[in-house]
Amino acid sequence: MQQLRRLGTGIGWRPEIAEAVERMPGIDWVEAVAENVCPGHVPESLLRLRERGVTVVPHGVSLGLGGADRPDASRLTALAERAEALGSPLVTEHIAFVRAGGPLTASPLLEAGHLLPVPRTRDALDVLCANVRAAQAALPVPLAVENIAALISWPGEEMTEGQFLYDLADRTGVHLLIDVANLHTNHVNRGEDPSKALDELPVEAIAYVHVAGGFERDGTWHDSHAHPVPEPVLGILADLASRVAPPGVLLERDENFPEPAELERELAAIRRTVTRARARATVGAGTRGGVTYAPTPPKAITGDGVVPDPGTAGRPEHAAAAPVEVPTGAEDAARQRLALAQAALLSALVAGTPAPEGFDRVRLGVQARALAAKRADVVAKVAPELPEILAEVYRPAFLAYAQGHPMSGGYRRDALDFAEHLLLAGLPESAETRLLREWWLERSGPAPLSRRPGARLARATLRVLLGR
Numbered sequence: 001m002q003q004l005r006r007l008g009t010g011i012g013w014r015p016e017i018a019e020a021v022e023r024m025p026g027i028d029w030v031e032a033v034a035e036n037v038c039p040g041h042v043p044e045s046l047l048r049l050r051e052r053g054v055t056v057v058p059h060g061v062s063l064g065l066g067g068a069d070r071p072d073a074s075r076l077t078a079l080a081e082r083a084e085a086l087g088s089p090l091v092t093e094h095i096a097f098v099r100a101g102g103p104l105t106a107s108p109l110l111e112a113g114h115l116l117p118v119p120r121t122r123d124a125l126d127v128l129c130a131n132v133r134a135a136q137a138a139l140p141v142p143l144a145v146e147n148i149a150a151l152i153s154w155p156g157e158e159m160t161e162g163q164f165l166y167d168l169a170d171r172t173g174v175h176l177l178i179d180v181a182n183l184h185t186n187h188v189n190r191g192e193d194p195s196k197a198l199d200e201l202p203v204e205a206i207a208y209v210h211v212a213g214g215f216e217r218d219g220t221w222h223d224s225h226a227h228p229v230p231e232p233v234l235g236i237l238a239d240l241a242s243r244v245a246p247p248g249v250l251l252e253r254d255e256n257f258p259e260p261a262e263l264e265r266e267l268a269a270i271r272r273t274v275t276r277a278r279a280r281a282t283v284g285a286g287t288r289g290g291v292t293y294a295p296t297p298p299k300a301i302t303g304d305g306v307v308p309d310p311g312t313a314g315r316p317e318h319a320a321a322a323p324v325e326v327p328t329g330a331e332d333a334a335r336q337r338l339a340l341a342q343a344a345l346l347s348a349l350v351a352g353t354p355a356p357e358g359f360d361r362v363r364l365g366v367q368a369r370a371l372a373a374k375r376a377d378v379v380a381k382v383a384p385e386l387p388e389i390l391a392e393v394y395r396p397a398f399l400a401y402a403q404g405h406p407m408s409g410g411y412r413r414d415a416l417d418f419a420e421h422l423l424l425a426g427l428p429e430s431a432e433t434r435l436l437r438e439w440w441l442e443r444s445g446p447a448p449l450s451r452r453p454g455a456r457l458a459r460a461t462l463r464v465l466l467g468r
Contacts, residue, residue, distance in 0.1 A: 001173045002142050004207050005089050007055060007248025009271055011263065014253070018045035020260035026267070027054060031250055032086070034058035034078075039085035050087060058082040060093040065131045065145065066118035067097035068104055068339035076138040083141050090142045090207060092177045093135070095128065095168070100346040104339035110346045111407040113414075114374045119154035119341065120164045123334040125171075126326045132172045144175035144207035149185035149214075149223035151367045155358025161192060162200025169205040176201065179210035180236040181223060181252075187232075188221035189363075194236045198243060208248030211237055211270055220366055226256035229266055234273045241277035249274060255377075350406040372402040375414060383415035389435045397422065416444050 008028030013021055021030060022045055030049060037043070037058060046056055060079050063071055083091045096115035101107040118124045136143050145168070147161060159167070169176060178201070183194040211234075213227035229251070240246065251267055326334070347353040349368045355361045376398040380387045387394040401421055407414045419440040427433045 001169075001175070001205060004142060004175060004247060005055075007057075007208055007250075009267060010055075010208075010248060010250040011267065012059075012250060012252045012254070013046065013049075013056070014257075015043065015045075016255075017253070017257050017260070017263070018043065020263070021045070022048060024260065024264055024267070026271075029055035029057065029248065029250070031057045031059045031092075031252075034060040034082045034091070035062055037082050037086070039081040042085055046086065055089060056086040057088050058086055058091050060091065061115070062098060063093045063135070064096065064098040065093055065135060066095050066124065066128055067099060067131075068127060068335045068342055069099075069102065071131050071134050071138075073138070076135060079135075080139050083139065088141060090144055090175065091139055092144045092146060092207070094146045094148050095165075096148045097342050097346075100339065100342040102339075104336060105343045107343055107347075108406075109408060110343070110350055111410070112346055112350065112371060113378065113407050113411070114371055115148045116342075116346070116349075117148060117150040117152065117154065119338075120157040120159040120161065121154075122158060123338050125159070125164060125167055126331055126334045127338050128168060129171045130326065130331055132168070132174050136172070136174065142175055142207075144177045146177035146179055146210065147182050149179070149182040149189075149221075151189055151220060151222075151370060152359065152363045153190050160196065160200060161186065162197040165197075165201045169202050174205075175207035176205045177208055177210060178206055178240065179212070180240060181210060181212040181214060181229070181233045183236050184230075184233045185214065185221045185223045188216065188219075195239055198236075198240055203240070203244040206240075206244065206246060208250060209237065209240065209246045210250055210252055212252040222370065224256075225252050225254035228258075228262075229269070234269060237270065238273050238277040241274045242281045245278055246274065347406075350402075352403060372399050375402055375407060375411075378411050379415045379418065382411045383419075385439050386415060386419065386436075389432055389439065391432075416440065420444070 009026060010029035010031060011021055011024065011027060013030035013032045015036075021027060030046070032046060037046070050056055058079065060075075063075050063079065065071060079091055079093075082088075094115050095118060097112070097118055098115060099109060099111045102109040118128060132143065132145065147165065165176060168174060180194070183192075183197055186192045187194050211229055212223065212225045213229045213233070214221055214223045214225070215227050216222070237249070249270055251263065251270060253263065257263075341356070344353075344356040345359070348355045348359075348364060349371055355364050376395055379398065380394070390397060398418055401418050405417065405421065409417075419436055423433075423437055423440060427436075
């Protein structure tokens with residue numbers, strides 16, 4: 001595994017806080033959402049940060065390495081271009097699937113619009129390892145992959161999160177981006193012990209660490225990235241830092257941005273947490289973390305449920321063997337099985353089909369509503385004219401639309417489809433309806449307009465229909 005440079009303390013760069021980030025003291029590096037950066041038009045703020053020696057890391061959200069399909073070549077190329085444009089020492093993505101269906105299942109391709117958990121099974125691990133290797137081969141810099149937060153659990157899982165991450169790193173040499181807020185989320189939502197996950201994963205593979213806030217509602221923790229970092233998350237960060245000096249730690253905030261002084265206080269709390277945990281580790285103090293989670297003795301569960309001898313603790317039993325390459329035929333079969341499972345789950349979440357066997361239907365409902373709310377939020381950012389035109393009607397109308405209209409072409413297409421749906425539903429004529437019609441007509445056609453007679457006729461016909 002290639003040694004990565006130490007990053008220090010950083011913050012997620014977002015356009016809304018770009019100026020504040022530039023003025024913040026002690027920022028060693030920033031992370032930018034890869035899909036929001038155009039290689040030919042890098043934001044001036046990021047260029048100024050780079051000129052000052054601040055490292056910029058692109059963080060991808062749409063590759064879907066945990067999906068059944070092989071990574072899309074165009075998406076890999078785009079991620080590589082962003083790494084080169086930003087002069088980044090590494091790029092990061094998620095251990096998640098974001099779309100399902102398509103040729104492998106002979107069903108429509110569905111987009112989740114958000115990160116969904118992969119089942120911790122050997123099939124999913126084989127596919128993930130193959131996808132990670134493909135990404136590594138296509139990228140000009142090392143790759144690190146992030147554990148995600150989840151509202152739901154897959155039935156029949158064969159590994160814990162720590163074991164799954166251990167095997168992934170062992171078989172591919174990929175680095176890990178450990179999100180301690182996501183470990184907290186999975187503790188609340190899935191009953192998983194963060195300390196046990198830290199016991200089992202290979203801490204030497206950690207590239208850096210994410211810290212973020214969220215909120216609890218009706219017994220469910222929502223990883224919002226829009227709230228202050230809670231004490232339990234800092235406790236997991238302390239637990240991790242007592243085991244290894246994290247090469248980098250980054251504060252994530254995506255919306256509901258507070259005053260810069262509040263972000264600086266959160267960064268200071270993160271620095272203190274790491275410093276104190278490292279000091280305790282150095283002097284051999286006994287406790288790790290010390291806020292909410294107490295560490296548990298390292299244990300690993302083998303395929304038959306046997307807990308191995310304590311002498312092998314810390315290394316999952318099933319990961320002890322040398323890395324194994326999966327034969328192509330076996331990999332294809334694993335992709336087929338995973339594709340069917342993921343398509344059935346995503347269809348239940350975004351298209352209203354029956355819940356697959358073994359899933360908690362209440363949790364699936366929570367996840368489905370969360371995905372619809374995420375779509376509404378992102379569409380409002382991608383097409384801010386829609387909430388301006390529709391005002392208080394926008395959100396309930398979009399949530400109702402999302403129940404029966406899965407996203408299939410990205411958020412910009414989703415915004416256009418939503419507007420078209422409202423117009424074809426026969427809204428009463430009003431100033432808002434006219435504005436919505438003008439907005440849709442301006443953005444829905446090809447640019448420049450197609451010269452093909454058939455395309456021009458279809459567009460003219462739709463104009464007539466929408467004008468009625």
